[in-house]
Amino acid sequence: MAAGALSGVATVLAFPPHDVGMLAFFSLIPLALVFRAGKAQQVAVAAGVFGLVFFGLLFPWIHLFGTAAYVLLVALETAFVVAFLLVGLAVRRRLPPALTPLAFGTAFLAGEFLRSHAPLGGFPWGGLGYTQHDHAAILRLAAYTGVWGISLLIATVNAILAEALVLLLSAPGRAVGLLGLAAALVLAPGLLPVPEPKGAPMTLALVQRSPPVQDPGQGSAQEQSLRSEAALTRTLAGRKIGLVVWPESSFDNDPLTTASLAGPLLQSIRATGASFVVGASVDAPGPRFRNESLFIRPDGTLAARYVKMHLVPFGEYVPGRRFLASWIHELDKVPADGVAGTSPTVFSLSQGKFGTVICYETAYPELVGSFVARGARMIVVSTNNASYRRTAASAQMVAISQLRAAEQRMWVAQSALTGISAVIAPTGQVVERTKLFETQVLTPTIRFATTRTAYGRYGDWLPAILFVVALATMAGGPLRKERTERAA
Numbered sequence: 001m002a003a004g005a006l007s008g009v010a011t012v013l014a015f016p017p018h019d020v021g022m023l024a025f026f027s028l029i030p031l032a033l034v035f036r037a038g039k040a041q042q043v044a045v046a047a048g049v050f051g052l053v054f055f056g057l058l059f060p061w062i063h064l065f066g067t068a069a070y071v072l073l074v075a076l077e078t079a080f081v082v083a084f085l086l087v088g089l090a091v092r093r094r095l096p097p098a099l100t101p102l103a104f105g106t107a108f109l110a111g112e113f114l115r116s117h118a119p120l121g122g123f124p125w126g127g128l129g130y131t132q133h134d135h136a137a138i139l140r141l142a143a144y145t146g147v148w149g150i151s152l153l154i155a156t157v158n159a160i161l162a163e164a165l166v167l168l169l170s171a172p173g174r175a176v177g178l179l180g181l182a183a184a185l186v187l188a189p190g191l192l193p194v195p196e197p198k199g200a201p202m203t204l205a206l207v208q209r210s211p212p213v214q215d216p217g218q219g220s221a222q223e224q225s226l227r228s229e230a231a232l233t234r235t236l237a238g239r240k241i242g243l244v245v246w247p248e249s250s251f252d253n254d255p256l257t258t259a260s261l262a263g264p265l266l267q268s269i270r271a272t273g274a275s276f277v278v279g280a281s282v283d284a285p286g287p288r289f290r291n292e293s294l295f296i297r298p299d300g301t302l303a304a305r306y307v308k309m310h311l312v313p314f315g316e317y318v319p320g321r322r323f324l325a326s327w328i329h330e331l332d333k334v335p336a337d338g339v340a341g342t343s344p345t346v347f348s349l350s351q352g353k354f355g356t357v358i359c360y361e362t363a364y365p366e367l368v369g370s371f372v373a374r375g376a377r378m379i380v381v382s383t384n385n386a387s388y389r390r391t392a393a394s395a396q397m398v399a400i401s402q403l404r405a406a407e408q409r410m411w412v413a414q415s416a417l418t419g420i421s422a423v424i425a426p427t428g429q430v431v432e433r434t435k436l437f438e439t440q441v442l443t444p445t446i447r448f449a450t451t452r453t454a455y456g457r458y459g460d461w462l463p464a465i466l467f468v469v470a471l472a473t474m475a476g477g478p479l480r481k482e483r484t485e486r487a488a
Contacts, residue, residue: 001045001046002030003033003049004034004047004049004050004051004053006030007028007030007054008050008051008052008054009057010023010027011023011024011028011054011131012057012058013027014027014131015058015130015399016395016398017392019134021132021133021135025157025158025182025186027158028108028154028158028159029158031046031050031158032159033162035089035107035159036100036104036159036162036163038089043085043089044082044086047078048082050078051074051077051078051081052078055074055126056074059126059393060391061388061391061392062074065315065330066330068330069314073123076123077115077123080114080115083111084107084110084111085104085107085108087107087470088103088107090474091106091470091473091474092104094473094474100159101156101159101162102156104158105154105155105156105158106152106466108152109148109155109463110463110467110470112126112128112148116364121310121313124363124364125363125396127147128151128154128155129142129149129150129151129403130396130400131154133399133402133403133428134402134430136428137187137189137190138153138189138190139189139406140192141189142406142428143192143195143408143453144453144454144455146403146407146459146462147403147407149462152462152466156185160181160185161179161182163178164178164179164182194409195449195451195453196426197377197409197411197446198447199351199352199449199450200352200447201351201445202242202243202349202445202447203443203445204243204444205233205236205274205443206245206247206414206421206423206442206443207229207233207244207245207246207441208417208419208421208434208440208442209228209229209232209417210418210437210439222251223260225250226250226251226261226264229246229268230264230268232441233246233271233272233441234267234271236271236441236443237271237272239272239443242274242349243276243349243354244274244276245276245277245382245413246276246277246279246415248279248291248293248358249279249280249281249384249386249417250278250279252280252281253280253281253283254280255278255294256294256296256302265300266300269300270300274298275295275296275298276295277293277294277295277347277380278294278296279291279417280292280293286337286339288336289338289339290308290338290339290341291307291308291311292305293380295356303348306341306344306347306355306356306358307339307340307342307345308340308341309340309341309342309344309361309367310340310360311338311340312359314331314334315334316338317337317338318331318337321337344374344376346371346374351448352449353375353377353378353448354377354448355372355374355379356379356381356382357380357382358381358383359381359382359383359384362381362383362414365407365455365460366459368404368407368408369408372408372410372452373456377449377450378410378411378412378413378446379405380412380413380414380415381401381404381412381414382415383397383416383417384416384417385417385418385419390436390437394416394436395420398414398420398424398430402428402429406428407455408426408452408453408456409449409451409453409456410448410449411425411444411446411449412424413444413446416434418436418437419436419437420435420436421440422434431444
C-alpha cells in the first residue's frame with residue numbers, strides 16, 4: 001500500500017499546478033518495484049492505492065459537478081490502472097526478465113490509452129506524457145508517437161530505474177548500465193528532427209473577458225458581457241489583425257439570427273475589419289442545443305460553422321437520462337442534452353486553413369488530428385472554463401493543448417472566456433498566456449504549418465502495435481513453453 005501511495009503522491013506533483021515535470025521519471029519507481037516482484041495480489045493492491053491517491057489528488061475540481069461524479073470517476077480510472085497492470089504482469093511472465101521494464105511501460109500505456117477512450121468516450125486527464133509539457137526536447141518525440149510515446153518512455157524509464165535500484169548492491173556494473181540506458185532514453189528525443197512551420201504569417205487576437213459586475217439597470221448578463229467583449233475588441237482598431245477569437249459560450253444563441261446579440265458583434269467586425277470565430281450555444285429542436293464555433297467573414301456574413309463532436313457526458317448531455325434522473329438529482333444541473341456534430345469543419349483564410357476544437361476536445365489527439373487530416377495548419381482551442389473557477393483544471397488544459405501543438409508541430413491558440421488563454425508555439429512551449437479571470441487581449445503573430453508530422457499522418461500507430469505484440473505474446477507464450485519442453 002505504501003508503494004502505491006508514494007507513487008500516487010509523487011506523480012501528482014509532476015502535473016500542474018505543482019509542475020515538477022521531471023519527477024515523473026522517478027515517481028513510479030515504488031510501483032514498478034512491486035510489479036517486478038511479480039505477485040498479482042500485491043500488484044493489484046499497490047495499483048489500486050496508486051490510482052485512488054493519484055486521481056483523487058489530480059482532479060479534485062470534479063467535486064464542483066457533484067461528489068458522486070468525483071467518487072465514480074476516481075474509482076473508474078483506478079480500475080483501468082489495476083486491470084492493465086495485472087494484464088501486464090501476465091504478459092511479463094511470458095517474456096525474458098530483461099523485458100520487464102517494457103512490460104510495465106506497455107501495461108501502463110495500455111491502461112492510459114483505453115481509459116482515454118472508454119467508457120462514454122473516456123477521460124484522458126492524467127496521461128503521464130502531459131507532465132513534460134514544458135520540456136521542449138522531450139516533446140519532439142510527440143511529433144512521431146503522439147503523447148503516447150512520451151507516456152511509454154516515462155513508465156519504462158521508471159521500471160528501468162527500479163531494476164537498477166535492485167541490482168545496485170548485487171550487480172553494480174549492470175546497475176550502472178541500466179542507469180546509462182535510462183539517461184539515453186530520456187535524452188534521445190532531443191535529437192529527433194522535426195518540421196518547422198514556414199507558411200504565411202498572421203496576427204490573431206484572443207479576447208478574454210473577466211465576467212463583468214452585473215448591473216440590473218444595464219441589461220441582461222449576456223448583453224453586459226457582450227458589451228465588455230466588444231469594447232476589448234475595439235481596442236484592436238487600426239491594427240492588421242487576420243482573425244479575432246471570441247471563445248466558447250460568448251453567445252447563448254446564434255448571434256447572426258438573434259437581433260439582440262448581433263449588434264456588438266457586427267460593430268466589432270466593422271471596427272477591426274477582421275474575420276471572427278465566435279462561440280455560441282445554439283438552440284436545436286428538442287429542446288436541445290448545439291455547441292458551435294461560427295466563422296464569420298469581415299463583411300459580417302457566415303462563412304462556415306463547426307458543431308462540437310465530442311460532448312462531455314454529464315456536462316453537455318446525460319447518458320440514460322430517463323433512468324438516472326429520477327434518483328440522481330444533481331443531473332438537474334444539465335437540463336438539456338447537446339446535439340453532437342458529425343465531422344470536423346476546417347475554416348479558410350487567405351493565409352491558410354485552421355480548425356477550431358471546443359474545450360474538452362483538445363484532450364483527444366485523434367480528434368485534433370482529424371482537422372489536420374482535412375487541411376488545418378493551425379489549431380484554435382475555444383473554451384469556457386468558468387465552471388472550474390480557480391482550480392488547476394485550466395492550467396492542466398493548457399498543458400494538454402501544449403502536447404497537441406507538439407504532436408502536429410503547429411501553432412495552437414487557446415482562447416478561454418475567463419482564462420487561461422495561451423499562445424503555444426509548435427515546439428509546445430507557451431509564448432503568451434493570461435491569468436484566470438483577468439481582462440486581456442493576446443495578439444500573437446503565428447505562421448501556418450506547411451508539412452505534417454509522422455504522428456499527424458499515421459495517428460495512434462504506437463498503441464496499436466503494442467496491443468498486437470501483447471496479444472501475440474499472450475497467445476504465443478504457452479506454445480513457446482511447450483516447444484522448450486519438447487526440445488529438452
